Amino acid sequence: MRHEQSHALFQQAQAHIPGGVNSPVRAFRGVGGEPVFFERGEGAHLWDVDGNRYIDYVASWGPMINGHNHPDVVRAVQEQAARSLGFGAPTAIEVEMADTLCRLVPSMDKVRMVSSGTEATMSAIRLARGYTGRDKLVKFEGCYHGHADSLLVKAGSGALTLGVPTSPGVPADLAQHTINLPYNDLAAVEACFAQFGYDIAAIIVEPIAGNMNCVPPERGFLEGLRAICDHYESVLIFDEVMTGFRVALGGAQALYGVTPDLTTLGKVVGGGLPVGAFGGRAEIMDYIAPLGPVYQAGTLSGNPVAMAAGLANLRLLEQRGVYEDLAEKTLALSEGMQTLAEAAGIPFRINVVPGMFGWFFTDQPKVSRYEEVMASNVDRFRRFFHGMLERGVYLAPSAFEAGFVSTVHSTADIDATLAAAEAVFANLE
Numbered sequence: 254m255r256h257e258q259s260h261a262l263f264q265q266a267q268a269h270i271p272g273g274v275n276s277p278v279r280a281f282r283g284v285g286g287e288p289v290f291f292e293r294g295e296g297a298h299l300w301d302v303d304g305n306r307y308i309d310y311v312a313s314w315g316p317m318i319n320g321h322n323h324p325d326v327v328r329a330v331q332e333q334a335a336r337s338l339g340f341g342a343p344t345a346i347e348v349e350m351a352d353t354l355c356r357l358v359p360s361m362d363k364v365r366m367v368s369s370g371t372e373a374t375m376s377a378i379r380l381a382r383g384y385t386g387r388d389k390l391v392k393f394e395g396c397y398h399g400h401a402d403s404l405l406v407k408a409g410s411g412a413l414t415l416g417v418p419t420s421p422g423v424p425a426d427l428a429q430h431t432i433n434l435p436y437n438d439l440a441a442v443e444a445c446f447a448q449f450g451y452d453i454a455a456i457i458v459e460p461i462a463g464n465m466n467c468v469p470p471e472r473g474f475l476e477g478l479r480a481i482c483d484h485y486e487s488v489l490i491f492d493e494v495m496t497g498f499r500v501a502l503g504g505a506q507a508l509y510g511v512t513p514d515l516t517t518l519g520k521v522v523g524g525g526l527p528v529g530a531f532g533g534r535a536e537i538m539d540y541i542a543p544l545g546p547v548y549q550a551g552t553l554s555g556n557p558v559a560m561a562a563g564l565a566n567l568r569l570l571e572q573r574g575v576y577e578d579l580a581e582k583t584l585a586l587s588e589g590m591q592t593l594a595e596a597a598g599i600p601f602r603i604n605v606v607p608g609m610f611g612w613f614f615t616d617q618p619k620v621s622r623y624e625e626v627m628a629s630n631v632d633r634f635r636r637f638f639h640g641m642l643e644r645g646v647y648l649a650p651s652a653f654e655a656g657f658v659s660t661v662h663s664t665a666d667i668d669a670t671l672a673a674a675e676a677v678f679a680n681l682e
């Protein structure tokens with residue numbers, strides 16, 4: 254595979270874009286080498302600027318659950334763009350979006366649209382703090398909730414990949430209000446609340462952790478968080494920016510049957526355009542302006558073109574059998590990987606939920622804690638990543654990111670991915 258055009262663009266990009274990228278996770282720092290520059294996507298496939306084709310398991314970091322350039326999404330965007338790109342005033346389509354979200358995610362009585370996942374989580378924690386009159390926030394090590402100051406403390410995703418989980422620039426006075434606890438460790442949460450419980454505004458959690466690779470909740474963990482929040486009257490926030498409409502139509506909360514007070518959404522809900530949302534119980538949501546005192550706003554919030562893309566994406570997902578099919582494909586791919594790794598004598602573990610997978614080069618019996626993730630063989634992942642890339646399979650360029658399967662990955666795509674993996678495993682140091 255040749256990457257001459259990508260290489261030339263990356264040289265050019267570095268002159269006027271810090272690190273040549275508009276988001277650090279794109280920079281290949283976690284795997285070495287240079288990022289690929291893309292030109293076109295269709296269904297489950299991507300083409301780079303050198304004309305190479307890839308099977309895509311990044312899906313624009315989640316939104317493209319129906320594949321790239323889905324005709325329904327593209328048409329909805331074109332039709333709305335022809336009417337207006339936006340008004341900064343109320344529209345019918347944003348009302349339709351709110352109605353749709355509250356129908357699909359029953360824990361949400363009301364919802365407000367924003368333009369990114371970061372805005373959604375930032376707004377949700379401000380609301381939780383304003384509503385409870387408390388400052389402290391509990392999050393979990395290795396979870397990523399966007400780059401708002403309070404949340405960039407022991408964070409996952411690119412912050413973890415680059416080794417700056419707690420970012421310089423976050424004032425210590427603010428960071429001191431963020432308490433980090435180990436994911437899947439309910440006893441630690443109980444102990445923390447016993448000490449600080451009535452000062453804690455909220456717990457924010459990825460109900461399936463997808464920013465330290467993929468780590469599902471252990472049985473009882475989410476239920477336990479719900480019970481603790483009930484007892485201390487803290488707000489339980491499920492950050493479903495990644496899992497919303499990906500693991501089930503109602504998100505991880507539907508999959509596990511645990512109801513949060515507030516939910517944050519992003520990615521799929523925008524169909525590939527910049528959209529986020531936060532919503533929940535009416536009593537809490539009515540605390541934001543203009544009904545309540547907590548301020549939250551946005552020039553582009555509820556943008557009609559973005560709403561059109563998101564609604565088209567959601568309509569596709571409402572069709573019967575979509576998530577069953579997605580679950581089967583995700584499992585077939587990951588179990589296939591496990592079988593091939595075993596045959597090649599490579600210690601390998603998988604975590605799988607519908608539409609999301611985690612692959613770990615490790616001989617530990619399970620991976621459900623942050624330490625277990627960190628103990629996996631990152632060097633081997635790097636070599637695996639580049640072997641797959643060279644054979645036309647595009648995975649997230651970090652050992653600490655979840656993979657995504659879309660509704661349009663075919664059996665042929667999965668077979669081709671497994672064939673590539675078999676070849677890579679044959680020579681994997």
Ligand SMILES: Cc1ncc(COP(=O)(O)O)c(C=O)c1O
Pocket residue numbers: 369370371372374397398399400459463464492493494495519520529
């Ligand atoms: C769980 C989670 N929350 C929040 C975010 C932040 O979203 P955004 O990148 O759109 O700001 C992300 C991903 O980036 C995420 O995975």
Ligand SMILES: NCC(=O)CCC(=O)O
Pocket residue numbers: 276277278279314410411463464654655
């Ligand atoms: N799982 C990591 C992300 O989704 C973040 C993407 C980005 O920050 O560009």
